[in-house]
Amino acid sequence: MNHTSLEIFSVVAEELSVVKAAQRLGRVQSNITTRIQQLEEELDAELFIRDSKRLKLSPQGKLFLSYTKKLLSLGEEARQSLHPHTPNGDLALGSMECAAASRLTKPLAEFSQTCPEVRLLFSTQPTGQLIERVQQSDLDCALVALPVDDAGEPLCPDDLRYQPLYDEQLLLVLPTTMSHIRQLSDIDEGKLAAFAVGCTYRQLAMQMLQNMGASGRRIQVQEVSSYHAMLACVAAGTYMCMLPESVLQLLQIPAGLTLLHAGHAVTQLIWRKDYRSPALDHLRQLLASDANVSA
Protein backbone atom coordinates (compact mmCIF):
# COMPACT_ATOMS: atom_id res chain seq x y z
CA MET A 1 0.00 0.00 0.00
CA ASN A 2 1.62 3.24 -1.12
CA HIS A 3 0.56 6.79 -1.91
CA THR A 4 -0.13 5.95 -5.58
CA SER A 5 -2.38 3.01 -4.69
CA LEU A 6 -4.35 5.19 -2.28
CA GLU A 7 -4.71 7.94 -4.90
CA ILE A 8 -5.96 5.44 -7.47
CA PHE A 9 -8.39 3.89 -4.99
CA SER A 10 -9.67 7.32 -4.01
CA VAL A 11 -10.36 8.34 -7.63
CA VAL A 12 -12.03 5.01 -8.49
CA ALA A 13 -14.19 5.35 -5.37
CA GLU A 14 -15.21 8.85 -6.47
CA GLU A 15 -15.91 7.94 -10.09
CA LEU A 16 -17.21 4.41 -9.41
CA SER A 17 -15.78 3.60 -12.81
CA VAL A 18 -12.40 2.15 -13.76
CA VAL A 19 -12.57 3.75 -17.22
CA LYS A 20 -13.33 7.25 -15.91
CA ALA A 21 -10.70 6.91 -13.17
CA ALA A 22 -8.15 5.87 -15.80
CA GLN A 23 -8.98 8.92 -17.92
CA ARG A 24 -8.71 11.21 -14.91
CA LEU A 25 -5.38 9.76 -13.82
CA GLY A 26 -3.89 9.55 -17.31
CA ARG A 27 -3.45 5.78 -17.13
CA VAL A 28 -4.92 2.85 -19.02
CA GLN A 29 -7.93 0.96 -17.71
CA SER A 30 -6.04 -2.31 -17.20
CA ASN A 31 -3.54 -0.56 -14.96
CA ILE A 32 -6.30 0.74 -12.69
CA THR A 33 -7.95 -2.68 -12.51
CA THR A 34 -4.65 -4.29 -11.58
CA ARG A 35 -3.79 -1.71 -8.91
CA ILE A 36 -7.19 -2.09 -7.27
CA GLN A 37 -6.89 -5.88 -7.34
CA GLN A 38 -3.42 -5.68 -5.79
CA LEU A 39 -4.69 -3.37 -3.08
CA GLU A 40 -7.61 -5.70 -2.33
CA GLU A 41 -5.25 -8.66 -2.17
CA GLU A 42 -2.83 -6.84 0.10
CA LEU A 43 -5.63 -5.72 2.42
CA ASP A 44 -7.38 -9.09 2.19
CA ALA A 45 -10.64 -7.21 1.66
CA GLU A 46 -13.10 -6.62 -1.15
CA LEU A 47 -13.16 -2.84 -1.57
CA PHE A 48 -15.66 -2.82 -4.45
CA ILE A 49 -18.73 -4.87 -5.27
CA ARG A 50 -18.67 -5.78 -8.95
CA ASP A 51 -22.33 -5.55 -9.93
CA SER A 52 -22.28 -6.68 -13.58
CA LYS A 53 -20.71 -3.68 -15.33
CA ARG A 54 -20.96 -1.25 -12.44
CA LEU A 55 -18.69 -0.82 -9.45
CA LYS A 56 -20.07 -0.13 -5.99
CA LEU A 57 -18.11 0.61 -2.84
CA SER A 58 -18.39 -2.28 -0.37
CA PRO A 59 -18.86 -1.52 3.36
CA GLN A 60 -15.15 -2.31 3.82
CA GLY A 61 -14.41 -0.01 0.87
CA LYS A 62 -16.36 2.84 2.47
CA LEU A 63 -14.48 2.37 5.73
CA PHE A 64 -11.13 2.21 3.95
CA LEU A 65 -12.00 5.31 1.87
CA SER A 66 -12.41 7.40 5.03
CA TYR A 67 -8.88 6.39 6.12
CA THR A 68 -7.54 6.91 2.60
CA LYS A 69 -8.78 10.51 2.53
CA LYS A 70 -7.18 11.18 5.92
CA LEU A 71 -3.88 9.65 4.79
CA LEU A 72 -3.80 11.60 1.51
CA SER A 73 -4.71 14.80 3.31
CA LEU A 74 -2.04 14.20 5.94
CA GLY A 75 0.53 13.52 3.21
CA GLU A 76 -0.36 16.81 1.50
CA GLU A 77 -0.21 18.62 4.84
CA ALA A 78 3.22 17.12 5.58
CA ARG A 79 4.50 18.13 2.15
CA GLN A 80 3.28 21.70 2.58
CA SER A 81 4.70 21.97 6.10
CA LEU A 82 8.23 21.73 4.65
CA HIS A 83 7.70 25.10 2.98
CA PRO A 84 5.94 27.11 5.71
CA HIS A 85 6.61 30.49 4.08
CA THR A 86 5.54 29.62 0.54
CA PRO A 87 1.98 28.24 0.39
CA ASN A 88 1.75 25.52 -2.27
CA GLY A 89 -0.02 22.30 -3.18
CA ASP A 90 -3.79 21.75 -3.03
CA LEU A 91 -6.33 23.50 -0.82
CA ALA A 92 -9.83 22.01 -0.95
CA LEU A 93 -12.28 24.76 0.01
CA GLY A 94 -16.04 24.32 0.30
CA SER A 95 -18.62 27.04 0.68
CA MET A 96 -22.31 27.69 1.00
CA GLU A 97 -23.77 29.02 -2.24
CA CYS A 98 -24.50 32.43 -0.68
CA ALA A 99 -20.97 32.97 0.67
CA ALA A 100 -19.52 31.94 -2.69
CA ALA A 101 -21.71 34.46 -4.50
CA SER A 102 -21.51 37.44 -2.18
CA ARG A 103 -18.35 37.14 -0.10
CA LEU A 104 -15.63 35.11 -1.74
CA THR A 105 -15.02 36.84 -5.06
CA LYS A 106 -12.57 39.43 -3.73
CA PRO A 107 -10.68 37.28 -1.17
CA LEU A 108 -10.27 34.40 -3.62
CA ALA A 109 -9.02 36.69 -6.39
CA GLU A 110 -6.47 38.05 -3.92
CA PHE A 111 -5.60 34.53 -2.77
CA SER A 112 -4.87 33.34 -6.31
CA GLN A 113 -2.66 36.38 -6.90
CA THR A 114 -0.68 36.04 -3.69
CA CYS A 115 -0.51 32.21 -3.70
CA PRO A 116 -0.03 31.23 -7.37
CA GLU A 117 1.53 27.90 -6.33
CA VAL A 118 -1.65 26.76 -4.57
CA ARG A 119 -4.24 24.83 -6.57
CA LEU A 120 -7.59 25.82 -5.08
CA LEU A 121 -10.22 23.07 -5.36
CA PHE A 122 -13.54 24.81 -4.83
CA SER A 123 -17.06 23.43 -4.43
CA THR A 124 -20.42 24.61 -3.06
CA GLN A 125 -22.91 22.68 -0.91
CA PRO A 126 -25.25 23.24 2.05
CA THR A 127 -23.70 23.57 5.51
CA GLY A 128 -24.56 20.06 6.75
CA GLN A 129 -22.78 18.35 3.86
CA LEU A 130 -19.80 20.70 4.09
CA ILE A 131 -19.29 19.93 7.79
CA GLU A 132 -19.30 16.19 7.04
CA ARG A 133 -16.83 16.59 4.19
CA VAL A 134 -14.41 18.59 6.34
CA GLN A 135 -14.67 15.97 9.10
CA GLN A 136 -13.94 13.22 6.55
CA SER A 137 -10.89 15.12 5.20
CA ASP A 138 -12.61 15.43 1.85
CA LEU A 139 -12.32 19.22 2.26
CA ASP A 140 -9.59 21.12 4.08
CA CYS A 141 -11.89 23.96 5.13
CA ALA A 142 -15.31 25.42 4.38
CA LEU A 143 -17.49 28.49 4.82
CA VAL A 144 -20.65 27.47 6.66
CA ALA A 145 -23.38 28.85 8.89
CA LEU A 146 -23.15 26.70 12.01
CA PRO A 147 -26.44 26.18 13.87
CA VAL A 148 -26.53 27.97 17.24
CA ASP A 149 -27.72 26.94 20.70
CA ASP A 150 -30.28 28.84 22.81
CA ALA A 151 -27.58 31.27 23.95
CA GLY A 152 -26.64 32.01 20.34
CA GLU A 153 -23.32 30.11 20.55
CA PRO A 154 -22.30 28.15 17.42
CA LEU A 155 -22.76 24.37 17.71
CA CYS A 156 -19.39 23.31 16.36
CA PRO A 157 -18.42 19.59 16.35
CA ASP A 158 -15.54 18.76 18.76
CA ASP A 159 -13.15 17.76 15.98
CA LEU A 160 -13.48 21.12 14.18
CA ARG A 161 -12.34 24.67 14.78
CA TYR A 162 -14.14 27.76 13.50
CA GLN A 163 -13.49 31.42 12.80
CA PRO A 164 -16.49 33.81 12.55
CA LEU A 165 -16.32 35.97 9.43
CA TYR A 166 -19.54 37.55 8.21
CA ASP A 167 -22.69 38.57 10.05
CA GLU A 168 -25.48 38.09 7.49
CA GLN A 169 -28.81 39.91 7.82
CA LEU A 170 -31.51 37.46 6.74
CA LEU A 171 -34.58 38.42 4.75
CA LEU A 172 -37.78 36.49 4.19
CA VAL A 173 -38.99 37.16 0.64
CA LEU A 174 -42.74 36.84 0.13
CA PRO A 175 -44.61 36.56 -3.19
CA THR A 176 -47.09 39.18 -4.46
CA THR A 177 -49.94 36.93 -3.30
CA MET A 178 -48.80 37.61 0.27
CA SER A 179 -48.42 41.39 -0.13
CA HIS A 180 -50.93 41.96 2.72
CA ILE A 181 -48.42 40.58 5.23
CA ARG A 182 -46.57 43.27 7.16
CA GLN A 183 -44.80 41.25 9.85
CA LEU A 184 -43.61 37.68 10.43
CA SER A 185 -46.39 36.90 12.90
CA ASP A 186 -48.99 37.50 10.13
CA ILE A 187 -47.79 34.46 8.21
CA ASP A 188 -50.25 31.60 8.58
CA GLU A 189 -49.17 29.25 5.80
CA GLY A 190 -45.84 27.83 4.81
CA LYS A 191 -44.56 27.00 1.37
CA LEU A 192 -40.84 27.43 1.19
CA ALA A 193 -38.34 27.40 -1.68
CA ALA A 194 -34.98 26.37 -0.24
CA PHE A 195 -31.75 24.47 -0.80
CA ALA A 196 -31.44 20.78 0.11
CA VAL A 197 -31.63 19.42 3.66
CA GLY A 198 -28.47 20.46 5.49
CA CYS A 199 -28.85 24.14 4.59
CA THR A 200 -28.84 26.21 7.80
CA TYR A 201 -30.98 29.00 6.32
CA ARG A 202 -33.61 26.42 5.36
CA GLN A 203 -33.54 25.10 8.93
CA LEU A 204 -33.88 28.64 10.31
CA ALA A 205 -36.78 29.43 7.98
CA MET A 206 -38.56 26.19 8.92
CA GLN A 207 -38.14 26.94 12.65
CA MET A 208 -39.39 30.48 12.15
CA LEU A 209 -42.45 29.39 10.20
CA GLN A 210 -43.23 26.69 12.76
CA ASN A 211 -43.02 29.28 15.54
CA MET A 212 -45.39 31.56 13.61
CA GLY A 213 -48.90 30.96 12.46
CA ALA A 214 -47.85 28.16 10.16
CA SER A 215 -47.07 25.90 13.11
CA GLY A 216 -50.24 23.89 12.79
CA ARG A 217 -49.64 22.97 9.17
CA ARG A 218 -46.99 20.92 7.45
CA ILE A 219 -44.50 23.19 5.70
CA GLN A 220 -44.09 22.32 2.04
CA VAL A 221 -40.57 22.71 0.71
CA GLN A 222 -39.62 23.10 -2.93
CA GLU A 223 -35.92 22.22 -3.20
CA VAL A 224 -33.90 24.34 -5.62
CA SER A 225 -30.23 24.44 -6.58
CA SER A 226 -29.66 28.17 -7.02
CA TYR A 227 -30.79 31.53 -5.64
CA HIS A 228 -32.09 32.46 -9.08
CA ALA A 229 -34.37 29.41 -9.05
CA MET A 230 -35.39 30.28 -5.49
CA LEU A 231 -36.44 33.81 -6.49
CA ALA A 232 -38.21 32.43 -9.56
CA CYS A 233 -40.33 30.24 -7.27
CA VAL A 234 -41.24 33.32 -5.22
CA ALA A 235 -41.96 35.39 -8.33
CA ALA A 236 -44.31 32.63 -9.53
CA GLY A 237 -46.47 33.50 -6.53
CA THR A 238 -46.41 30.19 -4.69
CA TYR A 239 -43.39 30.08 -2.41
CA MET A 240 -41.46 32.27 -0.01
CA CYS A 241 -37.75 32.01 0.60
CA MET A 242 -35.08 33.09 3.05
CA LEU A 243 -31.77 34.53 1.93
CA PRO A 244 -29.04 36.87 3.16
CA GLU A 245 -29.31 40.55 2.31
CA SER A 246 -25.82 40.41 0.79
CA VAL A 247 -27.05 37.90 -1.80
CA LEU A 248 -30.22 39.82 -2.52
CA GLN A 249 -28.12 42.84 -3.46
CA LEU A 250 -26.57 40.78 -6.24
CA LEU A 251 -29.88 39.64 -7.71
CA GLN A 252 -32.57 41.37 -9.72
CA ILE A 253 -35.62 41.33 -7.49
CA PRO A 254 -38.96 41.03 -9.33
CA ALA A 255 -41.34 43.92 -8.57
CA GLY A 256 -44.01 43.53 -5.90
CA LEU A 257 -42.22 41.08 -3.60
CA THR A 258 -42.32 41.75 0.13
CA LEU A 259 -39.10 41.69 2.16
CA LEU A 260 -39.24 41.03 5.92
CA HIS A 261 -36.25 41.11 8.25
CA ALA A 262 -35.81 37.64 9.75
CA GLY A 263 -32.85 37.88 12.10
CA HIS A 264 -29.24 37.16 11.28
CA ALA A 265 -26.73 34.34 10.97
CA VAL A 266 -22.95 34.26 11.15
CA THR A 267 -20.86 32.69 8.40
CA GLN A 268 -17.83 30.86 9.78
CA LEU A 269 -14.72 29.27 8.30
CA ILE A 270 -14.31 25.75 9.69
CA TRP A 271 -11.37 23.32 9.50
CA ARG A 272 -10.23 20.16 11.28
CA LYS A 273 -8.68 20.70 14.68
CA ASP A 274 -5.57 18.74 13.68
CA TYR A 275 -5.18 20.33 10.22
CA ARG A 276 -2.79 23.13 9.45
CA SER A 277 -1.12 24.33 6.27
CA PRO A 278 0.51 27.55 5.04
CA ALA A 279 -2.23 27.85 2.41
CA LEU A 280 -4.98 27.64 5.04
CA ASP A 281 -3.16 30.13 7.26
CA HIS A 282 -2.94 32.58 4.38
CA LEU A 283 -6.60 32.13 3.46
CA ARG A 284 -7.62 32.70 7.09
CA GLN A 285 -5.67 35.96 7.16
CA LEU A 286 -7.26 37.16 3.93
CA LEU A 287 -10.79 36.29 5.08
CA ALA A 288 -10.20 37.86 8.49
CA SER A 289 -9.16 41.14 6.89
CA ASP A 290 -12.32 41.07 4.75
CA ALA A 291 -14.68 39.99 7.58
CA ASN A 292 -17.36 42.15 9.18
CA VAL A 293 -17.17 40.37 12.56
CA SER A 294 -14.08 39.93 14.71
CA ALA A 295 -12.83 36.50 15.76
Added chain:
DNA sequence: TCGCATCAGATCTAGCTTGA
Protein backbone atom coordinates in the same frame (compact mmCIF):
# COMPACT_ATOMS: atom_id res chain seq x y z
C1' DT B 1 -21.53 -1.48 -27.58
C1' DC B 2 -19.80 -0.77 -23.09
C1' DG B 3 -17.16 -1.71 -18.95
C1' DC B 4 -14.24 -4.69 -16.43
C1' DA B 5 -10.87 -8.67 -16.19
C1' DT B 6 -6.93 -11.06 -17.90
C1' DC B 7 -2.66 -11.76 -20.25
C1' DA B 8 1.86 -11.11 -22.62
C1' DG B 9 5.41 -8.25 -23.43
C1' DA B 10 7.73 -3.74 -22.70
C1' DT B 11 9.53 -0.46 -19.58
C1' DC B 12 10.87 1.41 -15.23
C1' DT B 13 13.01 1.30 -10.71
C1' DA B 14 15.39 -0.02 -6.59
C1' DG B 15 18.96 -2.56 -4.78
C1' DC B 16 23.22 -4.89 -5.19
C1' DT B 17 28.02 -5.52 -6.84
C1' DT B 18 32.20 -3.95 -8.71
C1' DG B 19 35.96 -1.04 -9.86
C1' DA B 20 38.20 3.44 -10.15
Added chain:
DNA sequence: TCAAGCTAGATCTGATGCGA
Protein backbone atom coordinates in the same frame (compact mmCIF):
# COMPACT_ATOMS: atom_id res chain seq x y z
C1' DT C 1 32.65 7.86 -2.17
C1' DC C 2 30.62 7.56 -6.50
C1' DA C 3 29.54 6.04 -11.08
C1' DA C 4 28.47 2.14 -14.04
C1' DG C 5 26.48 -2.25 -14.93
C1' DC C 6 23.41 -5.93 -13.82
C1' DT C 7 19.15 -8.06 -12.20
C1' DA C 8 14.71 -9.06 -10.15
C1' DG C 9 10.49 -7.32 -9.26
C1' DA C 10 7.08 -3.79 -9.93
C1' DT C 11 4.43 -1.31 -13.03
C1' DC C 12 2.69 -0.07 -17.38
C1' DT C 13 0.49 -0.62 -22.03
C1' DG C 14 -2.25 -2.65 -25.58
C1' DA C 15 -4.85 -6.52 -27.22
C1' DT C 16 -8.37 -9.56 -26.30
C1' DG C 17 -12.17 -11.99 -23.91
C1' DC C 18 -16.44 -12.04 -21.43
C1' DG C 19 -20.94 -10.75 -19.84
C1' DA C 20 -24.82 -7.59 -19.74
